Amino acid sequence: MSYRLDDGRVVNESGIEIKTSYGPEDVEASGGTEMIGEPGQYPFTRGIHKDMYRKRPFTMRQYAGFGNPADTNERFKYLISNGQTGLNVAFDLPTQIGLDSDDPMADGEIGRVGMSIDTLKDFEIAFDGIDLEKITVSMTINGSAAIAIAMYLAMAEKRGYDVSKLRGTAQNDILKEFIGRGTWIFPVEASVKLVVDTIEYCAKNAPKYSPVSVCGYHIRESGANPAQEIAYAFCIAKAYADETLKRGLDIDEFAGRLSYNLNLFGSLWEQVAKFRAARGLWAKIIKEEYGATDPKSMWLRMIAGGGGGGLTFEQPEVNIVRGAYYALISALSGTQTMALCSYDEAYTIPTEYSARVSLRTMQLLVEEMGLADTVDPMAGSYYMETMTNQIRDKIVEIMKDVDDQGGIIKLVSTGEIQSAVSSQAYTMQKDIQEGRFKKVGVNCYEMEEEEKEVEFHPYNEEDAKFQIKSMNKVKSERDQGAVDTALAKVKAAAKNDENTMPAIVEAVKAYASVGEITNALTDVFGHYQEPIRF
Amino acid sequence: MSDKKIRVLIAKPGLDGHDQGAKVVVRALMDAGMEVIYTGLRQSPEAVANTAAQEDVDVIGLSSMAGSHLSFCKRLKVLIDENGIDDKLWLVGGNIPPQDHEEVLKIGVDAIFAQGSKMETFIEYIRENVK
Numbered sequence: 001m002s003y004r005l006d007d008g009r010v011v012n013e014s015g016i017e018i019k020t021s022y023g024p025e026d027v028e029a030s031g032g033t034e035m036i037g038e039p040g041q042y043p044f045t046r047g048i049h050k051d052m053y054r055k056r057p058f059t060m061r062q063y064a065g066f067g068n069p070a071d072t073n074e075r076f077k078y079l080i081s082n083g084q085t086g087l088n089v090a091f092d093l094p095t096q097i098g099l100d101s102d103d104p105m106a107d108g109e110i111g112r113v114g115m116s117i118d119t120l121k122d123f124e125i126a127f128d129g130i131d132l133e134k135i136t137v138s139m140t141i142n143g144s145a146a147i148a149i150a151m152y153l154a155m156a157e158k159r160g161y162d163v164s165k166l167r168g169t170a171q172n173d174i175l176k177e178f179i180g181r182g183t184w185i186f187p188v189e190a191s192v193k194l195v196v197d198t199i200e201y202c203a204k205n206a207p208k209y210s211p212v213s214v215c216g217y218h219i220r221e222s223g224a225n226p227a228q229e230i231a232y233a234f235c236i237a238k239a240y241a242d243e244t245l246k247r248g249l250d251i252d253e254f255a256g257r258l259s260y261n262l263n264l265f266g267s268l269w270e271q272v273a274k275f276r277a278a279r280g281l282w283a284k285i286i287k288e289e290y291g292a293t294d295p296k297s298m299w300l301r302m303i304a305g306g307g308g309g310g311l312t313f314e315q316p317e318v319n320i321v322r323g324a325y326y327a328l329i330s331a332l333s334g335t336q337t338m339a340l341c342s343y344d345e346a347y348t349i350p351t352e353y354s355a356r357v358s359l360r361t362m363q364l365l366v367e368e369m370g371l372a373d374t375v376d377p378m379a380g381s382y383y384m385e386t387m388t389n390q391i392r393d394k395i396v397e398i399m400k401d402v403d404d405q406g407g408i409i410k411l412v413s414t415g416e417i418q419s420a421v422s423s424q425a426y427t428m429q430k431d432i433q434e435g436r437f438k439k440v441g442v443n444c445y446e447m448e449e450e451e452k453e454v455e456f457h458p459y460n461e462e463d464a465k466f467q468i469k470s471m472n473k474v475k476s477e478r479d480q481g482a483v484d485t486a487l488a489k490v491k492a493a494a495k496n497d498e499n500t501m502p503a504i505v506e507a508v509k510a511y512a513s514v515g516e517i518t519n520a521l522t523d524v525f526g527h528y529q530e531p532i533r534f
Numbered sequence: 535m536s537d538k539k540i541r542v543l544i545a546k547p548g549l550d551g552h553d554q555g556a557k558v559v560v561r562a563l564m565d566a567g568m569e570v571i572y573t574g575l576r577q578s579p580e581a582v583a584n585t586a587a588q589e590d591v592d593v594i595g596l597s598s599m600a601g602s603h604l605s606f607c608k609r610l611k612v613l614i615d616e617n618g619i620d621d622k623l624w625l626v627g628g629n630i631p632p633q634d635h636e637e638v639l640k641i642g643v644d645a646i647f648a649q650g651s652k653m654e655t656f657i658e659y660i661r662e663n664v665k
Binding site for chain 2 (some may be wrong): 094105106113182185221223313314348429451459532
């Protein structure tokens, strides 16, 4: 959706004015065709692979996970049996913020919004019987991501997989958690250090594993416009890269394993242009600013998914159609992985039925609509190429602003970015309520609606008790000496500013719990204090 | 009431970190001329009750998105009574399933502004109902 101003002008969300029609002169005036290139070749605007979906359609990966690890394992197997080719694991909030299930703060939250994890044992149960070479696993976890990555690698190793060949992704983008989503634990600098620890550790021990998926997604959900979404995400990725380089790694040792998680909702043209612009710009940054020589380092690999912020509580069945357009945007954008929010997701946890509708929506594009037939079909459109150039310039401009103000780490620490983004969310809310920004069913074509059945997964006290009991059983059976030694090493590594990952891996293998490892780290790092500013 | 600004506490109960809605509400109330105290994330019932008492607010507003509204409100009700602050207007917003509304109101919440509520609706409600 774009804004139609009173004077007749039309402006998209990123603030770029849209003309009535476009011609070759507009492409020229906006920077020409230099950045288009060929698919699979620098600067990769048209896609990171030569053949794209002709060779392999996008991975379809729906977000799932709830209750105890055994329930989650069952849901995973259901999704795989329906043709899903990757898993996206949801964790409950205690796990995401480093609490054990018996922590008083975890009361009422165990297994509520995702799977509950206390020790390596839970990972063993959750992934039992799933072929980790065929199915790639992505974990939506940030504050406690170092521990989750350690558990995933340890679980795979125990099952006989060669960790140096293991693929998978952790979200592990803590800077965006401070801007939106909020599952932070440690202060900003210590949090970034932990992210860099995982990047360095994976580069050396699990080079096929993607330790970080930088998320413009949640920044957009929190109120950023599409150009800001990419700009802030790039600033964040550069901050991780800069810190990793300080460890003595070469850019080509890790840049190829950084990936992105980006959002879909908004105007179709602006979104597709956003992804194409981002791909070209990221390649340019990594090549020119960082001196990478391996083309894979320059690839902007992504999941373009979700779109939750665009879905409506009103007339939810219309979200099925919105979702189909979002999927179309994603396919046209040349994404590697696609996921869709389900139509009921604006107010409830998706049912198996609604999750299947989303999966079929994505499959439809490949099987019936010809989206896998050719690469980057929008290329060469005067409008698309002009908008791609203009959004790229816009992203560069916003990134420069961030740098001029002291960089993303500083702006996140002081809460300035959070304040700017939430101010925009407020403006958008006013624009929607006052009808300047149209939402079908919300401020136009409204109708009286029946009360909706809203279902949270019923909170199961028995499951929660079972989870605590299972954890206590693991804790009583493990070698406590090994746990104590490993936790002391975690603390020492944190204190001496060494990489904490080897010690965390040792601790999870000894069945130390998420809460125990987190506490060892907070003993040294302390806790984050949220800056409140408006 | 007319010469004194209405003071509102907006709190995020529990562990959920989705604060976009809460922050939009804070700004809307500020724009409407009210004084707003925003707690930030991960508030325990004790923290909410204490802040409400100490800051002498007129309104306690909770933003709940991830399903912990019932258990949180029950625990907060006990503390509201203990602290003798049941004179305050108590509002809950966010993702509150219709089937839970009756129970939430029975606990002692004055009004629910669930998803889809317009900003002017709760601003007006506060102006008219601050005790």
